[in-house]
Amino acid sequence: MARELREIEQIAVAPPDVDEAAGLWRRMVRIREFETRVTNISETKEAEGYLHTYAGEEAVACGVIPLLRSDDWITSTYRNHGHAIARDVPLEGIAGELFGKETGVCGGKGGSMHVADQDLGMIGAMGIVAAGLPIAAGAAFASNYLGDDKVAVSFFGDGAVHQGAWHEALEFAALFSCPVIFVCENNLYAESTAVDYHLLAGTVSAMAGPYRIPTIEVDGMDVLAVREAMTRALHHARSGAGPVLIEAMTYRYGGQFEGDLQTYKPPAEVAYWRSKDPLPAFRKRAAEFGLSSEELDTIENTARDEVAQAFAHASAAKWPSLDAVTTDVYTK
C-alpha cells in the first residue's frame, strides 16, 4: 500500500522585520565579499588547495539557515563557505581554515572543502557528493527518537541525485518520517556537466515524488522566496509531518573550483543569471522592510571591512603545531 504524500501546508509567511531583513543583507554581502576575496587569493596563490566559491548562490543559504534554531543540524558540501557564513561562523575561523592556520574553525585540518563548525550544529561539509544526505536523515531520526524537536538540513547540488546515497537517504527519511529538509542548490551544473544532459527527470524535485516526499521549487536567486519556502518546509518538518525537499534554482558564478576556465558556459546564460543577481534583487525590495539604502550601504561597508580583517587575521595567524597531525583521530 503506497504511503500518502503529506502536502505542505500553505501557511501565511510574514515578511521579515527590519532586523531580520538587515540580517539577510548582512549575510549575503558578507558571502559575496568573502568569495570575491577567495577568488583573489586563489589567483595570487596565497591559499593552497581546492577552493569552491558560493558567489551567485547567496540567496539559498541566507533564505534557509537563519530560520534554523541554534541547536538544529546542518550538513554542507565542499561548496560550504556560504553556509558557514550564513550560520554566523566567525569569519576569522573560516578564513583561517582556508589558510590552514591554527585559528581555522577546524584547526586547519579540514581546509576550504570541509569548513563546518560542529559547535553550531554543522555536522560536516562533505567532500564526497551526496555524502551528507543520509547523515542528516540520521540526525533527524535521532531527533524523533529523543523527542528534542530538532530538524536537520542537508544541502546538495543537482549532481547528487545520481548517487545511491541520495536515493537511500530520501527513502530512509520518508520511511521513518524524519524531520529533515533536503535543500538542492540546483546551479545547472554537476562540475562541468549541464543539467540538460544529466538530469533526466528535468527537475530534482520530480525525483522525490516516488518517495512520497513533498517538494517546493523556488527561485534560488530570490532570498525572500527561499525564506518563504523554508518557513513552510520548517513548519512541516518541525510539526512531525516528515521530510521535505526544496529545489532552489540558482547559478554558480565561479567554476566548479577556482581555476576552472568554465569554457562550457555560454555567455548568454551567464548574462541571464547575472541579471537575476540576488543582491541587487534584494536591494530593490529592502525599503518594504524598513531598510534605507544608507543602512544597506553601511552594512555592506562593514561586511567589506570584516572580511578584510578576517583575511588579515588569517594571514597573520600561526600554523598549527605539528603534533596536530595525529591528534583527534580517536576520541579516546
Added chain:
Amino acid sequence: MRELTIKDAINEALYQEMELDERVILFGEDIGGGAGRDEDYPEAADAWGGPFGVTHGLQTKFGRRRVIDTALGETGFIGASIGAAVAGLRPVAEIMYVDFLGTSFDQLLNQAAKLRYVYGGKMSVPMVVRTVAGAGFRAAAEHSQTLYSIFTHIPGLKVVAPSNAYDAKGLLIEAIRDPDPVVFIEHKRLYMRKTHVPEESYTIPFGQAAIVREGTDVTIVGVQKMVHTALDAADALNEVGVSAEVIDPRTYSPLDTDTILASVAKTGRLVIVDESHPRCSLATDISALAAEHAFDRLLAPVKMVTGAHAPVPFSPPLEDHYLPSTERIVEAVMATVNHQGRTSNTVVTA
C-alpha cells in the same frame, strides 16, 4: 629523445589503444566535459578532459560514442563497465579521485573481482579503473588518499601504480589488454613529471619490478611518488658513503617478490617508503615478505617510512609533516646501517 609528461603518456596510451581497438571505450565524470552544452555552444566541447586534463582531446577525436561523460554516479558506471566488459567491450573507467571509489566499492570488491572465480572461471572482466591518488596537493582528507593496499588486498583485482611516464604508457596499454580487472592508480603530483616515452605502442608486463638505482648497502622500496623521494634520499646517502638500491615494484598485484628478495639478499637491509597509512599497508606487506623469506639475510630490522595513522590533514605544514621526507628516509636507512646485530636471541636482563 622525445619526453612526455605522465599525463600526456597516459593520454597517448588511451589514444593509441582506442585507434587500434574499437572495443576500447572510456567512461567517467567530465572526462570530456561540457556535456549538455556543446550542441548549442560548440566551445563547450571537450571542456575539461577530467579535472587534470588527462583525457583532453580524446572526445574530439573519438566522439561521445566512445568517450562517454557519465552522470555523477560511480556505482552506475563502474558496474556498467563490468557488464560491458563481459559483453565484449574493453572499458576504461575513470574515478576522478580514488577516494570516490568508496561510493561504488561493492561493484569493484564483490562483482568485478569475483565474477570469474565464483562462477567457475567461465567469464573474464577485462576492464580498467583509472583513478587518481596522492597527498601533497592541499586537497584534504577526502581527496588525498592512496588506498593501494585496499585494492591489493582483494584477490581478483590487479593493481598498478606507475611512477614515471615511460611506465605509465606501457603499463596502461598492458592493463587495457589484460583480461582481468585492473585498478590503475595515477599520482596527482606526478602528472607533470617527464621522461622519455617512445612514440610507438609498447607494453610492460605486470609483476616486474624496476631496479631504478643499483646499490649494495640497503634496499629501499618506494611506492609510486615515493620512488622519487627514495632516489633523493639515495643521493644524500651516497654523500655519506652509503650505497642504496632503489626498487620500484610498479605493480602491487601481482608483486615481483623475487626482485625485492634478491636485492635484500644482496644488501641485507630493507627500508620501505609508502605515503599511505602504516597499518595493513604495502609497507607492512613487503616487511612481512622479508621477515618470512629473507630473515637470515637481514642485518637489521626492516624499517618503514610512511604517512601517519591519521587522515591527511589540509594545513600545508601539517600535510608536509604527514608525508615521508628525504630526511626521514635517510634517518631510517642510517638506523639500519648502524644497527648492532645480535649474537644470541636470549634476552639478558641486568
